[in-house]
Amino acid sequence: MKRSLAALVGAAALTLAATSASAHATLEVGQAVTGSYYKAVVRIGHGCDGQPTLKLRVKIPEGVSVVKPMPKAGWSLDIIKGPLATPLDDGHGGKITEGVTEVIWTGFLLDAHYDEFALRGKLPDAPNTVLWWPIVQECDGGVHRWIEIPAAGQDPHSLKEPAPSLKLTPKP
Ligand SMILES: [Cu+2]
Numbered sequence: 001m002k003r004s005l006a007a008l009v010g011a012a013a014l015t016l017a018a019t020s021a022s023a024h025a026t027l028e029v030g031q032a033v034t035g036s037y038y039k040a041v042v043r044i045g046h047g048c049d050g051q052p053t054l055k056l057r058v059k060i061p062e063g064v065s066v067v068k069p070m071p072k073a074g075w076s077l078d079i080i081k082g083p084l085a086t087p088l089d090d091g092h093g094g095k096i097t098e099g100v101t102e103v104i105w106t107g108f109l110l111d112a113h114y115d116e117f118a119l120r121g122k123l124p125d126a127p128n129t130v131l132w133w134p135i136v137q138e139c140d141g142g143v144h145r146w147i148e149i150p151a152a153g154q155d156p157h158s159l160k161e162p163a164p165s166l167k168l169t170p171k172p
Helices: 002-023
Strands: 031-033 037-044 053-059 065-069 076-089 095-109 115-122 130-132 135-139 142-146 165-169
Touching: 037 053, 053 115, 065 076, 065 095, 095 115
Parallel strands: 031 165
Antiparallel strands: 037 115, 053 095, 053 135, 065 115, 076 095, 130 165, 135 142
16 A cells, blocks of 8 residues: 555656656757757746746847847747857957847747747857756746756756756767
């Protein structure tokens, strides 16, 4: 009796983990070659406690440059620019000191529906590091802040609202 209950609880925990991983705000592709152009596709699996999503704010990780969001029918697009913490080489002997720091989509997405939001950018040359993409999902009467970053050694799955991560792999 005790054993079967434990097995049941274990199975339930597994189901929960699988559900939350697919339901959070996540990146379609979680790893990419360092220094390459990367298409970030943010997947939104649900609203906030059943409420529809009205706004999505995606913070661009430091070092990601030449960011261009992909326009989306039914959604307006705002691009926030700011000074870069680390100026980047522009490839023509100069420095890029300003860049896109945040992309904001405003529209409407029912909790019952699923959608994807895309942008493209050039990744920094930092192999074997992880870039975190904090996302704030604003709903009609609620908010999800997908901004939690695990501490060293902490299991990201233990976080309630984890930021999506992108692993940079070495150049082939
Ligand atoms: Cu979720």
